[in-house]
Amino acid sequence: MRTRNCGIVFFFRVIVLFVSLTGFGQQEKSADAPAASQASAPVPDLTPDAHGALSQQQMEQLFRVVADKDLENDKRLRNYTYTEREVENQRDGKGQTKSTEVKTFEVMEIYGEPVERLVEKDGKPLDAKDAAKEEGKIQKVIDKRKNESEDDRRRREEKADKDREDDREFVRDVANAYNFKLAGTEILGGREAWVIDAEPRPEFVAHAKGAKYLSKFHGRVWIDKTDLQLAKMDVECLDTISWGLFLARFHKGSRFMLEQTRVNDEVWLPQHLTAKVDARIALFKGVNVDVEQTYRDYKKFRTSAKIVGIGEVVPQDAKP
Numbered sequence: 562m563r564t565r566n567c568g569i570v571f572f573f574r575v576i577v578l579f580v581s582l583t584g585f586g587q588q589e590k591s592a593d594a595p596a597a598s599q600a601s602a603p604v605p606d607l608t609p610d611a612h613g614a615l616s617q618q619q620m621e622q623l624f625r626v627v628a629d630k631d632l633e634n635d636k637r638l639r640n641y642t643y644t645e646r647e648v649e650n651q652r653d654g655k656g657q658t659k660s661t662e663v664k665t666f667e668v669m670e671i672y673g674e675p676v677e678r679l680v681e682k683d684g685k686p687l688d689a690k691d692a693a694k695e696e697g698k699i700q701k702v703i704d705k706r707k708n709e710s711e712d713d714r715r716r717r718e719e720k721a722d723k724d725r726e727d728d729r730e731f732v733r734d735v736a737n738a739y740n741f742k743l744a745g746t747e748i749l750g751g752r753e754a755w756v757i758d759a760e761p762r763p764e765f766v767a768h769a770k771g772a773k774y775l776s777k778f779h780g781r782v783w784i785d786k787t788d789l790q791l792a793k794m795d796v797e798c799l800d801t802i803s804w805g806l807f808l809a810r811f812h813k814g815s816r817f818m819l820e821q822t823r824v825n826d827e828v829w830l831p832q833h834l835t836a837k838v839d840a841r842i843a844l845f846k847g848v849n850v851d852v853e854q855t856y857r858d859y860k861k862f863r864t865s866a867k868i869v870g871i872g873e874v875v876p877q878d879a880k881p
Contacts, residue, residue, distance in 0.1 A: 604789070609743075620741035620757065626789050628732040630829070632725070634790075637828040642669045644858040645677065652849040670862070671699070672706035673721075727770060734772035738765045739779075747783060750822065754783040754792045761799070777802050790829040793820045812839040824859045831856045 605622035609615055615623070645668055651660045665681035678695045680687060687695065709717075739759040747756050761776040780796035798815040815838050822832040834854040 615743045617741060621736045623784065624736045625732065627784055627791055628735055630790055632728055634828050634830065638830060639670045639673065640862050641859050642862065643856055646855045648853045650851040671702050674702060676702055730769040731772055734767055734769045735775065738762060738775040749783055749792050753786045755786055757782050757784060774802055791821055815839050825861065830859060
């Protein structure tokens with residue numbers, strides 16, 4: 562069982578994705594916080610000009626709306642359980658696969674904290690001993706939340722509020738960090754999407770924490786024209802990026818591709834993620850890895866459900 566960040570769905574999520582691939586960190590958010598409205602940002606006028614193009618201003622407005630909806634998707638994801646399958650291929654210096662590891666997780670929210678329970682490894686269910694260890698780890702999370710003091714809960718919720726405000730500040734930087742160009746339209750999953758290329762603006766000045774890394778990425782995104790949601794993105798690292806003092810180095814050419822799907826006519830959630838990562842972690846030797854993650858079997862919790870022990874979570878039947 563592990564805890565991890567669930568919102569890996571836009572340019573600013575690439576940074577979070579790299580952290581998650583090199584060591585999943587705990588994310589704690591309040592489940593009781595009110596959800597932001599999908600209409601928190603006004604819908605922009607997206608009427609194309611005589612040549613079928615959108616202006617830079619229109620695209621910036623569009624990306625602000627898309628980013629706001631991404632924050633809302635992340636909140637709605639907390640109401641869902643799902644299955645995640647991860648295939649990791651370690652490569653040698655010549656790019657040849659030297660080892661492959663396949664893991665399958667059941668993902669759920671426990672008192673507002675996303676947790677993953679390992680259920681299969683290399684296509685085989687865990688044996689009784691390892692399965693019991695996973696259940697024990699989940700029970701520890703449940704016990705921790707059940708016994709949480711009011712002061713600890715308040716501090717956790719204050720931190721969650723600050724994280725959400727940091728996300729909003731990052732959103733503003735994302736919309737200003739790139740020159741956007743409409744490349745056309747394409748049908749994805751039977752729905753029409755805008756295809757938009759994004760290149761870093763040389764004059765961009767970052768304000769939010771971590772936003773300085775945005776200029777190190779470029780890519781292409783597909784925006785669903787009806788829902789104004791991110792349907793797909795393909796992002797490449799343009800230069801070497803370092804995190805912390807001798808902590809992590811992310812090399813030029815590392816690449817990410819994400820596809821999302823509409824679930825229950827209310828939310829867009831990850832469906833398929835691939836990453837080709839060339840990195841160096843701390844003082845260890847370089848990491849050359851391909852990762853593929855697939856997400857399926859999204860099921861919604863009853864809003865009144867409260868987890869008080871293992872096996873007491875009752876999901877609603879929901880069409881994935």
